[in-house]
Structure formats: C-alpha cells, structure tokens
Amino acid sequence: MTACAVHGAVWKSKPDVLIYKEGDAYKVTVFARSGKARKLRPETYLLVEENGNLFINTGYRIDIAYNEAADVLTFSPNGDYVRKEVRP
Helix, strand or coil: CCHHHCCCEEEECCCEEEEEEECCEEEEEEEEEECCCCEEEEEEEEEEEECCEEEEECCCEEEEEEECCCCEEEEECCEEEEEEEECC
C-alpha cells in the first residue's frame, strides 16, 4: 500500500484523522479532544512507508492498513476508519 492511496481525505472514527501531502511528505493529523473542557488538540505525525507498510510514530509505532475494496483504514490498535470526505 502507498500513502498516495489514502491521502487527501478526512477519515472518521474516534478521533477523526486527516491524511494529506505536504511537499514530498505525507502527514497524518489526529483531531483528539482532551482535558476536562474536551478542548480539540490536533497533533500531526509523519506518515512513514517502510517495506510497503505504513505507520506513524507517536512515541509508539502505529501501523496503518488500507482495505481498498471496503475503503477502510485500520490503525493498530485504534480500529477502523471510514472515509468521511475527500479533499483536493
């Protein structure tokens, strides 16, 4: 799987994620809420491709798999994400 197959979209689950291209790099922004006020705190990570596998490093390696037939991303261990909207 390549990063270009999944970028340019918001993927819906909890928390929502946005995958986009910035220059030559692909990035993942995670829109998580935290604290008592549940304030939105987006965090951005570099999407890394290694031996055909995608992952982000949040301090822990989070592997990402894409099921093209179902159009579903799976973040290990966070679960499945469905495409919410496509961005150019």
